[in-house]
Amino acid sequence: MWATHEIEVELLRLLQAMHRFRAADPEVDRDALRFRLDILWSRLPPLLEGRDAAPIREISDVEGLGARLTVALQRTSDVLDRADLDEEAYAQALAGLEAFATPIHDLSLTALHQSGQGHSELQWRLDDIYTAILIASLGLGLSTLALITLLIFQLGRSQKLLDVKERANARIEHLAHHDVLTGLPNRRLFNDRLAQALAGAGRRSSGVGLHFIDVDSFKAINDTFGHMVGDEVLQEAARRMAATIREVDTLARIAGDEFAAIQIDVKAAAGVMELSERLIKAFEQPFEIAGNDLQVSVSIGSTLFPDDGGTTERLLLNADVALHRAKLNGRRQGALFDKVMMEKEKRRRRLGVSLERAHDQGELSVRYQPKFSTANCRLMGFEALIRWERGANLEVSPTEFIPIAESNGSIVPIGDWVLSTACRDMAGSAARHQLDVSLAINLSPVQIQKDDCIRRFLAIARSLEFDPRRLEFEITETSLFNANASTLANIRDLHEAGARICLDDFGTGYSSLSHLQALPLNAMKLDRSLVARLDDHRTQCICEGITALGHRLGLEVVGEGAETEWQYNELVRMGCDQVQGYYLGRPMRIEELDGFMSRIARATV
Numbered sequence: 120m121w122a123t124h125e126i127e128v129e130l131l132r133l134l135q136a137m138h139r140f141r142a143a144d145p146e147v148d149r150d151a152l153r154f155r156l157d158i159l160w161s162r163l164p165p166l167l168e169g170r171d172a173a174p175i176r177e178i179s180d181v182e183g184l185g186a187r188l189t190v191a192l193q194r195t196s197d198v199l200d201r202a203d204l205d206e207e208a209y210a211q212a213l214a215g216l217e218a219f220a221t222p223i224h225d226l227s228l229t230a231l232h233q234s235g236q237g238h239s240e241l242q243w244r245l246d247d248i249y250t251a252i253l254i255a256s257l258g259l260g261l262s263t264l265a266l267i268t269l270l271i272f273q274l275g276r277s278q279k280l281l282d283v284k285e286r287a288n289a290r291i292e293h294l295a296h297h298d299v300l301t302g303l304p305n306r307r308l309f310n311d312r313l314a315q316a317l318a319g320a321g322r323r324s325s326g327v328g329l330h331f332i333d334v335d336s337f338k339a340i341n342d343t344f345g346h347m348v349g350d351e352v353l354q355e356a357a358r359r360m361a362a363t364i365r366e367v368d369t370l371a372r373i374a375g376d377e378f379a380a381i382q383i384d385v386k387a388a389a390g391v392m393e394l395s396e397r398l399i400k401a402f403e404q405p406f407e408i409a410g411n412d413l414q415v416s417v418s419i420g421s422t423l424f425p426d427d428g429g430t431t432e433r434l435l436l437n438a439d440v441a442l443h444r445a446k447l448n449g450r451r452q453g454a455l456f457d458k459v460m461m462e463k464e465k466r467r468r469r470l471g472v473s474l475e476r477a478h479d480q481g482e483l484s485v486r487y488q489p490k491f492s493t494a495n496c497r498l499m500g501f502e503a504l505i506r507w508e509r510g511a512n513l514e515v516s517p518t519e520f521i522p523i524a525e526s527n528g529s530i531v532p533i534g535d536w537v538l539s540t541a542c543r544d545m546a547g548s549a550a551r552h553q554l555d556v557s558l559a560i561n562l563s564p565v566q567i568q569k570d571d572c573i574r575r576f577l578a579i580a581r582s583l584e585f586d587p588r589r590l591e592f593e594i595t596e597t598s599l600f601n602a603n604a605s606t607l608a609n610i611r612d613l614h615e616a617g618a619r620i621c622l623d624d625f626g627t628g629y630s631s632l633s634h635l636q637a638l639p640l641n642a643m644k645l646d647r648s649l650v651a652r653l654d655d656h657r658t659q660c661i662c663e664g665i666t667a668l669g670h671r672l673g674l675e676v677v678g679e680g681a682e683t684e685w686q687y688n689e690l691v692r693m694g695c696d697q698v699q700g701y702y703l704g705r706p707m708r709i710e711e712l713d714g715f716m717s718r719i720a721r722a723t724v
């Protein structure tokens with residue numbers, strides 16, 4: 120019943136927001152609309168799949184309605200994603216969604232009626248009792264004493280039934296405002312409490328902290344250990360967080376693995392961060408569940424009223440943006456909202472939308488940077504580096520757009536495209552100049568954790584007649600930090616297929632030496648930030664140590680980012696096997712590659 124009610128409420132909120140947006144209300148922008156849209160979207164699965172909504176699915180065509188609503192939401196989302204808002208399309212999307220108000224309200228009523236049937240039965244039983252009393256009183260043959268006894272007896276029973284009814288009502292009232300699994304306030308009560316907190320803070324001139332808390336990798340916990348363990352994780356997380364906050368504050372479960380905390384009477388941002396840190400600390404000890412010691416952690420996005428925003432809508436959006444930032448920064452941490460963060464988030468979203476089209480519009484290209492052997496200055500191969508030119512002189516760095524592509528999943532098709540483009544380019548150029556060179560491809564963790572990635576990579580190489588043994592895959596150390604079993608298995612499979620594996624950017628990330636031990640590696644790359652600081656004595660010692668470690672493990676060591684002759688000589692002196700950097704060659708367009716290769720081929724003859 121609550122699933123339908125939630126959808127009805129969220130739909131009305133979205134419609135109201137869309138009307139305000141159309142009326143150019145400055146409080147409602149596209150991000151706010153997308154936020155409302157996402158919430159409504161997230162309310163659909165409990166109705167379409169949840170156990171509690173099973174009875175209502177039996178009597179109504181919930182699936183059909185859900186499917187139509189999904190289409191209408193998608194259409195609205197598309198309209199909002201367009202750079203220039205098409206007012207007519209916006210009006211049509213709004214009308215399309217408004218058409219759902221009545222059917223969803225009817226569905227809500229049907230659900231209400233369903234759950235109300237239990238009450239009706241109670242009512243019928245009460246009616247029976249009163250009928251019995253009436254008959255009894257009319258029975259002429261009964262003595263007064265018997266009549267009074269019966270009356271007292273029946274009144275006692277009806278009182279009991281009334282108590283039962285009251286308790287049932289109280290329970291229903293409780294369920295309407297609380298989450299069944301954790302017993303915490305649900306999103307509905309959370310919204311009320313947040314509105315109350317803001318009104319109270321306005322009167323007292325104090326602040327309110329709002330925290331969005333997300334359990335890290337909850338899906339992986341569910342997939343690995345099953346839903347029963349997943350449920351217990353949520354319950355234990357709720358218990359630990361509830362014990363951390365004050366009684367006057369509110370902790371709510373607002374979606375699957377998302378919690379929210381409202382912290383009243385806060386004086387400054389420091390107070391908000393202090394609670395956020397305590398909540399993260401509450402997860403330091405592992406969870407003991409069903410014989411497993413699980414290391415659970417949370418990411419938290421926090422914001423402060425009134426400093427960061429004066430309305431509930433704005434605060435919810437801020438907390439969401441801050442949570443997103445905390446996750447991007449590597450999870451298991453908190454982030455406090457600020458205006459720069461919002462600007463970055465807006466840019467991220469804009470870039471995310473344009474990136475989807477960039478591929479089709481030919482804005483992506485691949486450059487090739489050479490790597491040389493230090494022993495004989497021989498050209499060993501090229502590293503493929505993607506480029507995105509959004510227009511004349513408007514290049515977006517891969518360090519900015521690769522994480523966006525990772526978060527929206529487009530890294531998978533983009534990565535396949537880089538591989539096939541590079542194999543094709545390299546096969547052509549290298550064959551023309553009869554050079555036996557390798558091709559290095561950077562892989563993102565999102566690509567390697569997909570089950571079928573190895574099959575696809577090999578199929579791409581084979582279809583272009585590119586020998587997989589000439590391929591080298593570069594994987595950054597940092598990306599392996601959260602690697603799961605399938606990622607590690609895929610890396611082993613790639614290695615078994617003959618490709619070389621190189622640990623990129625070594626020495627900056629978490630430098631987990633366990634990866635050196637567990638993975639089948641051929642090479643490691645000294646990170647260019649270390650090479651840039653080679654004039655510092657300590658950095659020099661670190662680089663020498665890493666080079667020696669790599670050699671002891673039988674790995675080739677590549678120094679990357681050598682910009683000067685001095686840096687190049689230092690890397691040679693330390694014993695690096697290969698060097699890459701602007702000093703030896705910048706990343707080149709395919710058009711420049713032929714000229715470069717023919718110069719090299721002439722030099723080696």
Ligand code: C2E
Pocket residue numbers: 488503504505516517518521534537561562563593595623624647679680681682699700701702706
């Ligand atoms: P990376 O794999 O460590 O690539 C080396 C980066 O250093 C490249 O930056 C390259 O242009 C730059 N570089 C090379 N020599 C020098 C030098 O002497 N001085 C300086 N200052 N920089 C030098 P770029 O192309 O901006 O790429 C940045 C990162 O983006 C790459 O770091 C890689 O992690 C990622 N990336 C690039 N292309 C792809 C791709 O196709 N797929 C994936 N998943 N990631 C990619």
Ligand code: MG
Pocket residue numbers: 502561593623
């Ligand atoms: Mg690389």
Ligand code: MG
Pocket residue numbers: 623624644646647679
């Ligand atoms: Mg690197």
